[in-house]
Amino acid sequence: MIFMGRLRRLAVVSAVAITLLSSSSASAHQPVILQNTDTTAAKGPLLVDATISFAVRASFTKAGQTRAFRAQFNEGDQLALQYLIVDKRPENILSNAKLPRVVATSPSGVKVVLQINERTEFFEPYGRTNYFFLARYNSPAEQGVYTITITSRAKSEITIAIGEKEVAGEVVRNKSGPSK
Numbered sequence: 001m002i003f004m005g006r007l008r009r010l011a012v013v014s015a016v017a018i019t020l021l022s023s024s025s026a027s028a029h030q031p032v033i034l035q036n037t038d039t040t041a042a043k044g045p046l047l048v049d050a051t052i053s054f055a056v057r058a059s060f061t062k063a064g065q066t067r068a069f070r071a072q073f074n075e076g077d078q079l080a081l082q083y084l085i086v087d088k089r090p091e092n093i094l095s096n097a098k099l100p101r102v103v104a105t106s107p108s109g110v111k112v113v114l115q116i117n118e119r120t121e122f123f124e125p126y127g128r129t130n131y132f133f134l135a136r137y138n139s140p141a142e143q144g145v146y147t148i149t150i151t152s153r154a155k156s157e158i159t160i161a162i163g164e165k166e167v168a169g170e171v172v173r174n175k176s177g178p179s180k
Contacts, residue, residue: 043174045069045173046072048072050077051077053166054162068147071147074143077141077143079104080163081137081148083102090155091158094156102135107142
């Protein structure tokens with residue numbers, strides 16, 4: 001299990017390095033893969049500057065599972081969230097009621113549920129992947145740390161895009177420390 005965790009972290013670091021080094025004109029969200037142990041925001045990773053573009057991926061094997069992460073904002077920052085699925089089975093055939101529920105909670109406790117209100121096709125050229133946008137949310141952010149909690153309602157995988165700046169960002173995990 002420890003070896004698999006290290007292997008997964010190495011894969012994420014390699015993907016980030018490839019993303020950052022491939023082309024100065026290419027831009028892509030920096031990948032963050034939520035692990036099975038990221039069941040609460042406190043256990044999940046912290047995006048140190050959540051205005052930086054991250055693609056947070058969550059996988060579920062059954063209904064009722066939870067993954068979570070934290071996102072830090074400064075005064076004057078914009079909270080930009082996008083809920084996406086890859087255009088593949090089973091996700092692209094699941095009803096909205098079967099797709100994971102995503103809740104962002106502000107530092108003051110205000111909860112925002114990302115309401116699925118679209119299925120807009122999107123081709124991501126860097127990864128050559130077809131996605132569907134399901135929800136988008138933009139609002140001025142409160143200063144402090146938001147928690148984003150994702151709860152499955154069926155077997156599925158989703159991506160939460162957060163932030164808009166295409167620069168390298170820092171992700172901190174409680175057990176392994178900072179990584180870029």
